Each structure stands twice: as structure tokens, then as C-alpha cells.
Amino acid sequence: MNIAELEQIIRDSSDVPNATEEEVVAHFRAKYPVVNFGDRPVYVFTAEREFGGSCHAVSVHGINAPATPEHIYQYALITYCYAGEFKMTVDGAPVTLSAGDCLVADRHVPHGVAATGPNDFAVNIVLNDRFFDDHFLKTATRLGSKFALALSTRTSAHMESRVYQSRNDELARCLVDRILCEKFDPAVATDDIIDSLAEALLTHLLRTYEGDVRSQAEIDQCERLIGRIREHVALNYREGNLGKMAAALGYDATYLSATVRQETGQTFKQLVNEERMKRAAMLLQGTHMTVAEIAAEVGVSNLTQFYKRFREYAGCTPNDYRNQ
Secondary structure (H helix, E strand, O other): OOHHHHHHHHHOOOOOOOOOHHHHHHHHHHHOOEEEEOOEEEEEOOOOOOOOOOOEEEEEEOOOOOOEEEEEOOOEEEEEEEEOEEEEEEOOEEEEEEOOOEEEEOOOOOEEEOOOOOOOEEEEEEEOHHHHHHHHHHHHHHHOOHHHHHHHOOOOOOOOEEEEOOOOOHHHHHHHHHHHHHHHOOOOOHHHHHHHHHHHHHHHHHHHHOOOOOOHHHHHHHHHHHHHHHHHHHHHOOOOOHHHHHHHHOOOHHHHHHHHHHHHOOOHHHHHHHHHHHHHHHHHHHOOOOHHHHHHHOOOOOHHHHHHHHHHHHOOOHHHHHHO
């Protein structure tokens, strides 16, 4: 698709129905529950948005659209002002995006949109949890930004948002254009390409406009430490002792535990268990040892626990794995 054609295609492809503001409010009242958020009512969108098996949903909030009341998604949101101005309320405060500006909002941030004029439209990229699990979690840990990690981890309160004044950012515009080209002219692997472009867009915004993104030297230092931790676990998985590993590597145990969780998304125990099950799978494939012998060999003394952990790791029992 020719990028020069995009603006006209977007003007003709608004996902906002041609309705009055009163009709929009009536629709919200009929479909969504209302909660009191602070001193105001906010609609809560249920987790029913259609993603069609993908990790994203891309839509256009088009020209001459009525206002939408404050609402809360169950998903992260990128709103990119493509032309004109896009006036919003974000957590009760007024926000105006000029062409090229971008809002990134976590899952539980209330937001609403003012009525748009004849030259105002924006692109919404909604990202579900699978996007962060499958695509962005590793990137977030490398960046080290608190906002990036909040977007990517399920233990976060998910109440943060950012407005990036990226109006002169050619790379951000290029990535949004390519996402729209894929949306309006889909082909083989379009979903995968949009996922990759959305990851690139979010990564670019965070590393360009977030002040706490780690330097490459800090990233390299952490990766070297994780490499040493993985090497130690591979050699000592039977014992799996955090204190002894900390002593061997010359670090505080609490620091190492936190580093493992931040850099890998796993606890130290999960890292050890993964290595044990990996070794168990190799023994099941390459030896005639009994399951009980393999459990003892990899450091799991409780056979019931071994069966449970192996099923979680491989999706089947040890005997089924061996027979396959």
C-alpha cells in the first residue's frame, strides 16, 4: 500500500459510529458497568474485546466523532494522534495530543475522548497480556524502565500513563504508518508483522522519552551476571541453593534473587526447577532409568512433586513423554 494514500483511507475508515453524544452514553450505560472512581463515575469495559487470536487490536478514532465518556480498558493502550488535535481526559485530567503525539496508558487508567472535528483523528493500538508475555517482557527487562516493567508485569497496579510529545518523531510516524498499511492491506503474517511493529514503536517511545532507561553498559553488566547465574544453576541444579550461589558469585543473596526475577521474569526456584526438568527430559529420552531414579538424579526427592512439576514443564507425564 502507498503511504501517501493512508490519510484518505483513514478518513474513510473511522471505527466510531455516526451517533450523537447522548446515543453513545446510552450505549455505554446499556453495555458496561459503572464504578465510582474517585469522585466521578467511570465505565468499565469487560475483557471481551475481540482480538481474533492475535495480541493486538488496531482501530481508528475518526473525524467528526461524538465524545466518549471516561472508561477503563482491561488492556494497555497506545493512542497516536495522526492529524489535527485529539483531546482526551486521562485519569480525570485534560490532555491534548497534537499530530504526532502519543499516549501510552496501562490497563486500568480511566480515559475519555472529546468530540473530534473534521481534521482530527487518532490511531488506537490495544495490546493484550499475550503481547507482553510473548513479545515485550524481555525488552522491558532490558530497558529497566519502571514504566516498561509496570506495563509488562501482572503484579503491577497498572495505573500509570505517559504522554510523549513525539510530534517531530519521524521513526514513530513511520512505524504507525506501517502498522496502518498492514491493517488496511493485510497479507500473509500480517498479525506477526503488526506485533513486531508495535513492539518496535513501544520500545522506541520508552527508550527515547523515559528518563530511567538503562544504559547499554548497565544492560551488558546485568546480562553477564545472568549468564553467570545460569551457568551456576546448570552445574548445581541438584542442590539449587541460593545462599551458596551468592557466596560463590560474591553477591548478596537478596540482590541476586531480585536480579533474577527482574531480568528473567522467574524466581530463582523456578530457574532451578526448569533446569531440573530439562535434565529429566534428557534422561527420559536417552536412558532406561526409572522415573523414580530420574527424580532422585535431578534433585527432587518427592516423587509426587516430580510428576507434578514435570507435567507443568512438558504438558504430559514422564512416561508419556518417554513413549512419545
